[in-house]
Amino acid sequence: MSNTTDTLSVILEKYSASFKEKVYEDSFTDSDVLMEAFGITQELKSENKQYWGRELGKCWENLLRDLFELTCKDFEPPRRFGADEPADFYCGGDAIDTKYRVGSGDSGTLKKFESYGKLLQEEGYRPVFLFLRTDNLGAALSKMKAGGWTIFTDDETFEYIEEKTGFDLKTWLVELREEGTFLIER
Secondary structure, eight states, X not given: OHHHHHHHHHHHHHHHHHHHHOOOOOOTTOOOHHHHHHTOOHHHHHHTHHHHHHHHHHHHHHHHHHHHHHHOTTEEOOOOBTTBOOOSEEETXXXXXXXXXXXXXXXXXXXXXXXXXHHHHXXXXXXXXXXXXXXXXXXXXXXXXXXXXXXXXXXXXHHHHHHHHSOOHHHHHHHHHHHTTTOOOO
């Protein structure tokens, strides 16, 4: 029995060390301007992270797509390359994909990011990811960069948006928070 438990303990020890090294940010002060515009607290978000992450991500995508469509003369909607639709929209030579954040590190997702970046480059575009949050999975960002993606996060994202659209989205979201225009009630 000792050999069995020793062998199994080695496996658990490796995972234990790995888990201890993992940085997991879940403080109740971890917020962003989109959450704040709705009055969504980290505490509320923690009750159902998958729901809030998905919904805030879709809201972020819709805000950016519509903003670029309204303000950019060279806006183009998403297009298919075979069965794939590798970007949310296009602006000039940039193929833009919007992400609230990236937290998935599964190999299929990572390979997809890398292949989409290479495909877009082959088609003559600069692949651009616009992330709202900064708590993105490092492995995913590495694969994106390996695929040729230009990555913007947080303030860099808002600077890129303002440069392309002429609209200060961050200031607008902060003003909405201060005015309480879209605060949700719970």
